[in-house]
Amino acid sequence: MAKIIAVLTQKGGVGKTTTAYALSSVYHSKGYRVLAVDMDPQHNLSLGMGGEWEERATIYHVLKNEVSARFAVQRTAVTDLIPSTTTLSGIELEFTGRDRQFLLKRALEPIEGNYDYMFIDCPPGLGILSTNALVAANYVIIPTLSDLYSLQGLVELYETISFVKGQDNPSLEIAGVLLARYDGRTKLARELLGTAQMVCENLNIHLFKTKIRSCITLTEAQNMQCDLLKYARYSNGALDYTALANEMISRGV
Numbered sequence: 108m109a110k111i112i113a114v115l116t117q118k119g120g121v122g123k124t125t126t127a128y129a130l131s132s133v134y135h136s137k138g139y140r141v142l143a144v145d146m147d148p149q150h151n152l153s154l155g156m157g158g159e160w161e162e163r164a165t166i167y168h169v170l171k172n173e174v175s176a177r178f179a180v181q182r183t184a185v186t187d188l189i190p191s192t193t194t195l196s197g198i199e200l201e202f203t204g205r206d207r208q209f210l211l212k213r214a215l216e217p218i219e220g221n222y223d224y225m226f227i228d229c230p231p232g233l234g235i236l237s238t239n240a241l242v243a244a245n246y247v248i249i250p251t252l253s254d255l256y257s258l259q260g261l262v263e264l265y266e267t268i269s270f271v272k273g274q275d276n277p278s279l280e281i282a283g284v285l286l287a288r289y290d291g292r293t294k295l296a297r298e299l300l301g302t303a304q305m306v307c308e309n310l311n312i313h314l315f316k317t318k319i320r321s322c323i324t325l326t327e328a329q330n331m332q333c334d335l336l337k338y339a340r341y342s343n344g345a346l347d348y349t350a351l352a353n354e355m356i357s358r359g360v
């Protein structure tokens with residue numbers, strides 16, 4: 108059965124999509140069967156992987172139960188993908204049923220045996236789409252910038268994750284907090300690393316030893332809709348995400 112990993116934080120633009128994209132590429136290169144699931148109406152992951160969504164079955168149609176998940180899967184330049192589309196943003200209003208947080212979990216269950224890993228890219232915010240990802244997932248990766256606002260947001264996110272774990276998904280675990288676009292050369296970054304360590308220690312969550320450095324190749328590879336490791340295997344971005352995958356695997360994720 109697949110290990111399902113949601114990449115989630117309420118903050119926008121911190122590297123969720125890039126993390127889902129890069130880890131999909133790295134795990135795939137290690138020989139694992141990987142499915143990437145785009146749960147963000149902005150569909151940046153679908154774009155970066157070279158997926159298609161116009162006139163195609165997307166996660167929106169899957170959540171609406173119009174198409175089963177296996178018919179929405181596409182082969183892309185990187186891995187298998189269930190793409191997203193802007194229409195997905197209407198789901199908050201379209202679904203009002205009491206069990207609406209279970210839609211993704213139920214949809215993915217029939218194809219869990221086909222994959223070793225599923226990476227779910229979440230939209231910013233903690234609405235129904237993110238909740239669906241948390242209910243479906245076994246693990247959460249929380250990318251964060253090393254600034255005070257982001258670190259403050261961790262506490263709120265931790266409470267949301269704990270709530271979902273308590274209510275709907277007892278097996279949910281936080282794989283770790285990931286410092287993204289980290290520049291260890293500045294004094295401020297090193298000080299904030301100390302703060303991040305303190306916050307994670309207080310919440311009893313893992314702070315990944317691996318940090319992701321700023322690396323333009325990560326943006327370029329997605330703009331070119333290429334597989335990261337094929338595009339630039341020895342770039343800092345590829346090396347850092349490979350180190351992250353190794354750290355996760357050594358911790359059983």
Ligand SMILES: Nc1ncnc2c1ncn2[C@@H]1O[C@H](COP(=O)(O)OP(=O)(O)OP(=O)(O)O)[C@@H](O)[C@H]1O
Binds near residue numbers: 329
């Ligand atoms: N380590 C990095 N180095 C340089 N640029 C990066 C890095 N990580 C992400 N980026 C770039 O920063 C921008 C935001 O990243 P990304 O789209 O992954 O964030 P996000 O959290 O998914 O955003 P959103 O909340 O809008 O979905 C993108 O242009 C991406 O290419």
Ligand SMILES: [Mg+2]
Binds near residue numbers: 147229
């Ligand atoms: Mg994104």
